[in-house]
Amino acid sequence: MRLKNKTKTLIFFLFFWHSIISQNYEFEDLTFSNKKHDLKWGLKKLNEGTILFENGRKEFDDFKRTYISLNKYYPVSRRDYRKSGFKFLKEALGPLLEASRINSKNAKLNYMLGFIWFTIDPLKQETINAFETAYSLDPNVNSDLTYWLGWTYHLNSRWDDGIKYYNLYLTFLKQHERANVFAIDDVKKKIIECNLGKSYSSKPENVYVTNLGPKINSPFPEYKPSISTDEETLFFTGRRPESIGGKRAENNNGFYEDIYSAIKIDGKWGAAKPLNKNINTEFHDATAGLSFDGNKLFIYRARGDDGGDLYESNLLGIDWGNPKKLNKNINTKYNESSISLSSDSKQLFFVRSKETGFGGEDIYYSELDLKGEWGPAKNIGPEINTKYSEEGVFLHPDGVTLYYSGKGYNSMGGYDIFKSTLVNGKWQTPVNLGYPINGPDDDAFFVVSGSANCAYFASEKIGGYGESDIYKISFLAQKQDSISKLNDEDTSAYGFKLKSAKLTILKGIISDEKTNEPIESNIELIDNEKNTVVTTFKSNSNTGKYLVALPSGKNYGVAVKREGYLFHSENFIISESKEFQEFILDIRLKKLDIGNSIILKNIFFDFGKANLNPESTAELDRLIILLKENPKLKIELSSHTDNIGAPEYNFNLSVNRSNSVIAYLINKGLSEKRLIAKGYGETISIASNDSELGRQMNRRIEFKILEN
Numbered sequence: 001m002r003l004k005n006k007t008k009t010l011i012f013f014l015f016f017w018h019s020i021i022s023q024n025y026e027f028e029d030l031t032f033s034n035k036k037h038d039l040k041w042g043l044k045k046l047n048e049g050t051i052l053f054e055n056g057r058k059e060f061d062d063f064k065r066t067y068i069s070l071n072k073y074y075p076v077s078r079r080d081y082r083k084s085g086f087k088f089l090k091e092a093l094g095p096l097l098e099a100s101r102i103n104s105k106n107a108k109l110n111y112m113l114g115f116i117w118f119t120i121d122p123l124k125q126e127t128i129n130a131f132e133t134a135y136s137l138d139p140n141v142n143s144d145l146t147y148w149l150g151w152t153y154h155l156n157s158r159w160d161d162g163i164k165y166y167n168l169y170l171t172f173l174k175q176h177e178r179a180n181v182f183a184i185d186d187v188k189k190k191i192i193e194c195n196l197g198k199s200y201s202s203k204p205e206n207v208y209v210t211n212l213g214p215k216i217n218s219p220f221p222e223y224k225p226s227i228s229t230d231e232e233t234l235f236f237t238g239r240r241p242e243s244i245g246g247k248r249a250e251n252n253n254g255f256y257e258d259i260y261s262a263i264k265i266d267g268k269w270g271a272a273k274p275l276n277k278n279i280n281t282e283f284h285d286a287t288a289g290l291s292f293d294g295n296k297l298f299i300y301r302a303r304g305d306d307g308g309d310l311y312e313s314n315l316l317g318i319d320w321g322n323p324k325k326l327n328k329n330i331n332t333k334y335n336e337s338s339i340s341l342s343s344d345s346k347q348l349f350f351v352r353s354k355e356t357g358f359g360g361e362d363i364y365y366s367e368l369d370l371k372g373e374w375g376p377a378k379n380i381g382p383e384i385n386t387k388y389s390e391e392g393v394f395l396h397p398d399g400v401t402l403y404y405s406g407k408g409y410n411s412m413g414g415y416d417i418f419k420s421t422l423v424n425g426k427w428q429t430p431v432n433l434g435y436p437i438n439g440p441d442d443d444a445f446f447v448v449s450g451s452a453n454c455a456y457f458a459s460e461k462i463g464g465y466g467e468s469d470i471y472k473i474s475f476l477a478q479k480q481d482s483i484s485k486l487n488d489e490d491t492s493a494y495g496f497k498l499k500s501a502k503l504t505i506l507k508g509i510i511s512d513e514k515t516n517e518p519i520e521s522n523i524e525l526i527d528n529e530k531n532t533v534v535t536t537f538k539s540n541s542n543t544g545k546y547l548v549a550l551p552s553g554k555n556y557g558v559a560v561k562r563e564g565y566l567f568h569s570e571n572f573i574i575s576e577s578k579e580f581q582e583f584i585l586d587i588r589l590k591k592l593d594i595g596n597s598i599i600l601k602n603i604f605f606d607f608g609k610a611n612l613n614p615e616s617t618a619e620l621d622r623l624i625i626l627l628k629e630n631p632k633l634k635i636e637l638s639s640h641t642d643n644i645g646a647p648e649y650n651f652n653l654s655v656n657r658s659n660s661v662i663a664y665l666i667n668k669g670l671s672e673k674r675l676i677a678k679g680y681g682e683t684i685s686i687a688s689n690d691s692e693l694g695r696q697m698n699r700r701i702e703f704k705i706l707e708n
Helices: 002-021 036-071 078-082 086-102 107-120 125-137 145-155 159-174 181-202 614-629 647-667 692-698
Strands: 207-211 222-227 233-238 258-265 284-290 296-302 309-316 336-341 347-352 362-367 390-395 401-406 416-423 443-448 454-459 469-475 503-512 522-527 532-538 545-551 554-561 568-574 581-584 587-589 597-600 634-640 675-681 700-707
Touching: 036 086, 036 107, 086 107, 107 125, 107 145, 125 145, 145 159, 145 181, 159 181, 222 284, 222 443, 222 454, 222 469, 233 284, 296 336, 309 336, 347 390, 362 390, 390 443, 401 443, 416 443, 503 568, 522 545, 532 545, 545 554, 545 568, 554 614, 568 597, 597 614, 614 647, 634 647, 647 675, 647 700
Parallel strands: 258 284, 284 336, 336 390, 503 581, 503 587, 634 675
Antiparallel strands: 207 469, 222 233, 233 258, 284 296, 296 309, 336 347, 347 362, 390 401, 401 416, 443 454, 454 469, 503 545, 522 532, 522 554, 554 568, 597 700, 634 700
16 A cells, blocks of 8 residues: 555656646746846847847748749758848847746747757757757647657658657648648658658668868868869868858858869878869859869859859869850859769750759750850750759769759658669669768769769768768778778778779870970860760860770770871770770870871771771871871871781781872872882881780881971
8 A cells, every 4th residue: 555655656746847847937027036137138138039030930931932932842951941041040049048048948949949950950969959848848839840850850860750740740730721732742751751761771872981071171061072083183162261252141141152172192182272263253153063084164153143153164274264154055044053064075964943844953954066055955854853953963974874962752851862874865763872872961962983983972961070061982892891990081992892884084194205394285085986076175284184084885096186296196995894994194295307206096907908997087087187287298108017927918918008098198189299108017016926915016007207
């Protein structure tokens, strides 16, 4: 009997104590009967903060209504809460915290603090504490409290808690006839996202994600990374106090955007530095994309009421030239943001917000016309674009793999990163890259190295240096027992076999043969089978560096030309099955001096025959141009063989091949007085005939300058 009474007493005590600690204390004379001064101060700060909070909340609610009416769907991202009203909300934080110091057990006050902390950083413990306190004091203090509490749990990967409170809010919405259908759809989508988050996080992808560290990231936001194909140069957007002009945005008090860059030094990223004043101005300047060779930077600029446009700047030596605004087929009255240029520079993919699109922002593309201008933009289509927003488009240099960030398909919250592959001219259903690449908040602006063994993106993950940081992803081949021991800068040191792309990167330095001085040269990439120029570009005028991406499955010719020099040619036949490889080829150009000679590496004959193959046309046409531009040139055209076969046979074959080339040149209008055909058979070798590679080098066509 005594035990029963003690139990009743304990239950009563616990109930009483719970009622005390969960009581919602108002700012009233009765509550603060002995602390009149504190009450006066607390009320003053509460009123100050409440006015600012309500102003900020009203601005955002107005923005949200406009957003929904334009986009025809509800899910405004957490980032959008910083586009309107955020300044008031941030200013409200100080006085409301002062009021909380006087009375921390007020439901409305904690609700307001929770909402403000949510807009600043939902991953902070303060956000969860404030909303949980508000709910424990009065679950009905605001009709949308369960929504915000559910979203906070969602963003902290507390999937089941998120689902629980989303369902409470969904029940509330369904009980009210005037509930917005978009709001109901939003909550249902977020419940699906939590369930997807549970599924993805239970089966993590075999990747290693690492923060790039304090040389790149800061306490301020960094995002929109872009890398060169060889992963040697990094560009990104930062909003830091040292921004040009030092201005802050009116809507969120954040610093204006500037563009920063970093280069690799001994395999590690050096300290990031802002670009020159040609690029960064007193307004918003953000990275939008980078060409495959790192010599063309695309920039997003916002000017006053302008929705935001795309610009292009070229690297001139060590400095970036003045950005040029892209034409009206790309830039419109709408907002254009991220951009990706194909490796052949003939297609441009970009993001645009347009009322007639599929959603808030869609991916579009444009093709280079015969005049070298970007043609009319076309929506990439419903295979990629959804009724939600797409952002951060990136086309891999292989030309068939598209990465982007989107809120549709199987997102686990905010923007997730997706991948689609082009098959027979059609983009396949996008695939979510999974956890831990994607998380419950925005993961965006995903760019991949040419090798496809690592990638970079921006995220607001727990433990970062600031609001948004730049991260690196290494794709691992198999599970490892010692992931914690990985070196952040070089996972290859641990023997990981990383995923590969069907791509060849050719890079090097072009210089003068005698002086070794770097040379700016024109470079052509030719599809020998089609006899067409795939793309043209230049080596850097200051360093002589060049880079070209060669997707697998073609016979490529590479031609380097500079006025006053002999052109240089290379040939690469890359099979369809060839995986990623990187060649470093330094090229030393020879001047048009008597006695200088070059090998023509893109002239082809069938085995044992002297008839020119069609793939030889582009190379011979370059020789014709050189001879026509230099009418005093007289050349010897010679053919050489390996030592397979009888010497007499090889000699006759070489003579016949030289005569075939000379005949082609004469047929194109060149005087035979300027052309001498020679056949040397196997007598002049440039490599050993003991290996196939050596014999291949010995089988060649070359020409030598006799007169100039």
